[in-house]
Amino acid sequence: MQTRTLKGWSWVHKWSSLVSTTFLLMLCITGLPLVFSHELDHLLLDEPWAPAHADGRRLSLDQVLETALARQPGEVPAFMSFDEDRPVVNVTSRRPDAPEGQYSFQPIDQTSGDAAPLVAGHPVMEFLLQLHTDMFLGLPGMLFLGAMGLLLVVAVVSGVVLYVPFMRRLVFGTIRIDKAARTRWLDYHNLLGIVTVGWVLVVGVTGIVNTLATPILAYWKDTALKELTVAYADPAPVGERASLDAAVERAKVALPGKTLQFVAFPGTAYSTDHHYAVFFHGDTPLTTHLTTPALIDARTGELAAIAPTPWYVKTLALSQPLHFGDYGGLALKIVWAILDLATIIILGSGLYLWLGKRRKAI
Amino acid sequence: MRRSFPLFAILAVPLLLTILTLIGLFGALIYDGAWDVIGSALLGGVIGVALWAWVRARVGHRS
Numbered sequence: 260m261q262t263r264t265l266k267g268w269s270w271v272h273k274w275s276s277l278v279s280t281t282f283l284l285m286l287c288i289t290g291l292p293l294v295f296s297h298e299l300d301h302l303l304l305d306e307p308w309a310p311a312h313a314d315g316r317r318l319s320l321d322q323v324l325e326t327a328l329a330r331q332p333g334e335v336p337a338f339m340s341f342d343e344d345r346p347v348v349n350v351t352s353r354r355p356d357a358p359e360g361q362y363s364f365q366p367i368d369q370t371s372g373d374a375a376p377l378v379a380g381h382p383v384m385e386f387l388l389q390l391h392t393d394m395f396l397g398l399p400g401m402l403f404l405g406a407m408g409l410l411l412v413v414a415v416v417s418g419v420v421l422y423v424p425f426m427r428r429l430v431f432g433t434i435r436i437d438k439a440a441r442t443r444w445l446d447y448h449n450l451l452g453i454v455t456v457g458w459v460l461v462v463g464v465t466g467i468v469n470t471l472a473t474p475i476l477a478y479w480k481d482t483a484l485k486e487l488t489v490a491y492a493d494p495a496p497v498g499e500r501a502s503l504d505a506a507v508e509r510a511k512v513a514l515p516g517k518t519l520q521f522v523a524f525p526g527t528a529y530s531t532d533h534h535y536a537v538f539f540h541g542d543t544p545l546t547t548h549l550t551t552p553a554l555i556d557a558r559t560g561e562l563a564a565i566a567p568t569p570w571y572v573k574t575l576a577l578s579q580p581l582h583f584g585d586y587g588g589l590a591l592k593i594v595w596a597i598l599d600l601a602t603i604i605i606l607g608s609g610l611y612l613w614l615g616k617r618r619k620a621i
Numbered sequence: 622m623r624r625s626f627p628l629f630a631i632l633a634v635p636l637l638l639t640i641l642t643l644i645g646l647f648g649a650l651i652y653d654g655a656w657d658v659i660g661s662a663l664l665g666g667v668i669g670v671a672l673w674a675w676v677r678a679r680v681g682h683r684s
Binding site for chain 2: 544601
């Protein structure tokens with residue numbers, strides 16, 4: 260490689276890293292506990308609880324919804340989801356004029372209508388998640404972090420390019436432990452950087468995709484889903500909605516053999532202004548992460564369409580587990596956390612090397 | 622003067638580790654059961670290699 264080309268790549272690596280390091284460090288630090296969010300939520304929110312009537316009749320979804328909305332007067336339903344290991348229905352609602360992302364969340368015992376304790380979403384974990392996702396800045400924050408992710412990818416690629424001339428005369432894995440601290444840390448930086456390339460790229464790219472969630476879903480609504488709403492002039496009025504239970508039952512008939520995951524109400528990011536979007540997931544490890552919605556006309560309760568998700572929504576869905584590493588059990592999570600720590604060392608050592616070089620130059 | 626390694630020799634191990642990482646990441650996503658263990662082991666291999674290099678350097682330094 261010519262000296263000029265080498266200098267060019269070095270410049271790219273230096274600046275792509277420097278600009279993004281602070282934010283990437285924040286993402287790595289907040290991401291570390293988020294890898295174990297299920298375990299930490301379980302630990303922080305552990306509270307003995309049993310349904311009021313374990314073997315009794317369960318309330319209908321319409322009754323649960325009515326109960327939830329009575330406790331949050333003036334709010335409209337946004338989502339309804341279902342716990343897998345307890346008879347609890349989670350109702351998410353919001354004020355019509357609430358800022359984006361501001362919701363009320365109520366877990367409700369389906370055997371009695373009483374409030375059930377939270378099993379996820381401890382305030383500390385929610386704070387870390389929000390900081391990690393958008394730094395409390397909404398869409399601009401998400402897109403900014405996406406841009407930082409892009410710089411990470413540039414830094415990794417330029418780092419690999421620079422690794423080659425650097426290792427021309429060194430055996431793989433060389434750490435010159437008897438040399439000066441700067442040389443030693445350069446070797447640590449290079450070794451950790453090169454062995455974690457695959458993981459860092461996957462986590463970085465899936466992180467970028469996750470930051471595009473809002474535009475991806477908006478595009479889906481404006482294209483594929485829009486074709487299904489041509490016949491409607493106005494959004495479905497809140498008071499004129501068909502039975503939710505009937506809608507879910509109809510959707511189950513339309514998508515047999517799949518597992519009900521959640522319902523998105525009209526007007527939310529996951530549905531149109533006219534439909535209940537009843538989402539199901541598959542039962543294989545891969546299809547558990549992939550959802551298919553059945554759109555039910557919110558006025559008539561009729562099945563409007565099965566809306567298979569396009570490739571970009573599927574990519575978004577698969578990017579979430581691949582970013583957070585929560586799909587392969589505790590062992591994978593532990594490895595994920597160690598790799599996260601390794602990334603913190605790479606970022607820290609990169610900063611140390613740059614500061615050292617700068618001081619030398621001065 | 623020390624010899625200069627060709628491109629393939631420099632990138633062979635990193636390339637192998639990257640391929641194994643990707644197999645582990647996607648294998649654990651697509652399949653269940655044993656693949657959760659295999660995926661963790663393949664991904665953990667990366668940490669193992671870094672540790673091996675560190676231990677080798679320390680042992681070499683002492684001797």
